Amino acid sequence: MRFTHFARSLGARALPLLFVASFLLVARRARADDTILCPSVDGSKPRLAEIDARRRLAFVREVMADQAHRARTWSLAWTVTGLALSAGNYTRAALADTRDDRIAPLVGGTTALFIPGGILVQPLQVMAHQRTLEAELALLSPAEGAAGICAALARAERFFAESAANEAFKAGIATHLFVIGGNSAIALFLGLGFDQWRNALINGGGGLLISEFQIFTQPTGAVTELARYRRGELEKTSASSLPVRIVPWIAQGGAGLAAFGTF
Numbered sequence: 640m641r642f643t644h645f646a647r648s649l650g651a652r653a654l655p656l657l658f659v660a661s662f663l664l665v666a667r668r669a670r671a672d673d674t675i676l677c678p679s680v681d682g683s684k685p686r687l688a689e690i691d692a693r694r695r696l697a698f699v700r701e702v703m704a705d706q707a708h709r710a711r712t713w714s715l716a717w718t719v720t721g722l723a724l725s726a727g728n729y730t731r732a733a734l735a736d737t738r739d740d741r742i743a744p745l746v747g748g749t750t751a752l753f754i755p756g757g758i759l760v761q762p763l764q765v766m767a768h769q770r771t772l773e774a775e776l777a778l779l780s781p782a783e784g785a786a787g788i789c790a791a792l793a794r795a796e797r798f799f800a801e802s803a804a805n806e807a808f809k810a811g812i813a814t815h816l817f818v819i820g821g822n823s824a825i826a827l828f829l830g831l832g833f834d835q836w837r838n839a840l841i842n843g844g845g846g847l848l849i850s851e852f853q854i855f856t857q858p859t860g861a862v863t864e865l866a867r868y869r870r871g872e873l874e875k876t877s878a879s880s881l882p883v884r885i886v887p888w889i890a891q892g893g894a895g896l897a898a899f900g901t902f
Contacts, residue, residue, distance in 0.1 A: 686871030705768035721754025743838035765802035818850035
C-alpha cells in the first residue's frame with residue numbers, strides 16, 4: 640500500500656519535469672529547424688555556408704554601412720580640399736604682378752580641380768551600392784522564406800565584392816602610376832613650356848604628395864572585411880582605416896594641406 644502511494648506520488652512529481660524536458664527538446668529542435676543556410680560565395684571556405692544566412696546578411700550590411708559612411712566623409716573632405724587649393728592658387732594668380740608669376744598658380748589652381756572632379760565623375764562605388772542594398776532589403780517581408788533571404792544575401796554579397804574590388808583598384812598600383820604620370824606631365828608642361836623649372840618641381844612634387852596622401856587616406860576596409868567574410872570569420876571587429884584628418888591650409892605666399900591624426 641505504501642509502495643503504491645509512493646509510486647503515485649513520484650509519478651505526480653515527475654510529470655511536470657517530463658513536460659518541461661519535452662518542451663525544451665521541441666524548442667531546441669524548432670531553433671535548429673529555423674536556421675537558414677545559403678550557398679557560399681566563390682572562393683570562400685566551407686565554414687561560411689554553415690553560418691545562418693541572416694547573420695551573414697547582417698555582417699555584410701554592417702560593413703557596407705561603415706564603408707559608405709567613411710567614403711562619404713573622405714569624398715567631402717577631399718572635395719573641400721581641392722576647391723580650397725584651387726581658390727588659393729587662383730587668388731595668388733590674381734594678385735601676381737607679372738604674367739610669368741601668374742602661370743604657376745594658374746596651373747596649380749586648375750589641376751587642383753581634378754580632385755573634386757575625379758570624385759564627382761568616379762565616386763567610390765560602396766556609397767551607391769549601400770543605398771541600393773538598403774532600399775532592396777526594405778522591401779523584404781519580415782516573414783520572408785529561405786529562398787527570398789538567400790536571394791537577398793546573394794545580391795548583398797555581389798555589392799560587397801564589387802565595392803571591395805573598387806576600393807582595391809582605386810588604392811592600387813594602377814592609380815599610383817596614373818598620379819605619377821599626371822604630375823610628371825604637369826611638371827614638364829611648366830618646365831619645357833615656360834622654362835619655370837623651379838615651379839615645375841614645386842607643382843609636380845607637391846601635386847604628387849597630395850595625390851598620394853589622397854590615396855593613402857581612402858577607405859579600404861571592404862577589402863580586408865571581404866577576405867575575413869570569405870573565411871567565415873564573422874566576429875565583430877572594426878573595419879576602420881588610419882584615422883587621419885585633412886584640412887586645407889592657405890597662408891601668405893602659398894597654399895597646401897594640413898594633416899593630423901591619432902595612431
